[in-house]
């Protein structure tokens with residue numbers, strides 16, 4: 001391993017907990033789930049997502065507003081209008097939101113609305129972006145590059161930490177291999193290795209790994225069984241109509257069912273999967 005002095009564990013039980021909001025933390029004994037569409041598409045879509053997911057043990061919402069698309073002719077995301085939709089459901093449902101930034105210029109506007117900044121696979125080694133995230137003032141969800149080794153992944157996290165941001169969560173989202181039956185290959189060995197090597201929380205994205213909705217639930221359960229600190233899963237009110245990644249989108253009902261099926265698995269590995277109760281609004285006490 002290269003000189004990963006900040007990311008590597010200092011002792012075997014060294015673990016970092018990354019706080020997304022007052023109630024939601026990643027890396028504690030409680031396994032967390034982030035759910036939502038690949039792309040933020042409309043107010044109605046986000047309302048349906050938030051209202052259904054908020055009733056389940058799902059801790060945070062996802063949704064891209066700046067989308068890294070393979071084709072320049074594909075929809076590139078709603079931009080600032082999408083950020084406003086995320087901010088709206090965030091405040092009304094009290095759930096933190098995670099969304100992707102693709103450039104240094106997007107960090108400031110996204111950090112003003114979101115609780116966590118996602119760095120997509122295609123940018124895992126965009127070193128100038130990683131350096132700038134050091135000063136973002138928000139935790140970072142760092143996705144593993146499409147063909148990144150574990151060492152390259154760890155060093156990308158080291159960049160963010162070395163530039164001043166201790167709030168890094170690693171995300172295994174599948175790597176490229178020779179087989180095209182699944183979109184990528186979910187590397188659960190990397191999840192185990194990263195949790196042994198580093199003190200950072202490690203979550204799994206079975207959606208981009210599998211690329212097919214019928215594979216996601218079993219992969220999600222396997223991820224929890226092997227020690228993942230959480231999951232990020234794509235779902236949509238009308239999955240086949242998703243503007244991006246439709247083939248891997250779960251329905252909202254399937255998403256809720258999946259999360260309930262994870263609870264016994266979490267318990268079997270000595271963890272919990274529960275939603276923190278939302279604090280009562282503070283009352284003014286008359287004296």
Ligand code: PEP
Pocket residue numbers: 038064068119120121122143173208
């Ligand atoms: C996404 O989360 O929608 C995404 C584009 O992920 P990745 O960077 O892992 O491909």
Ligand code: MN
Pocket residue numbers: 038039208234244245
């Ligand atoms: Mn996607």
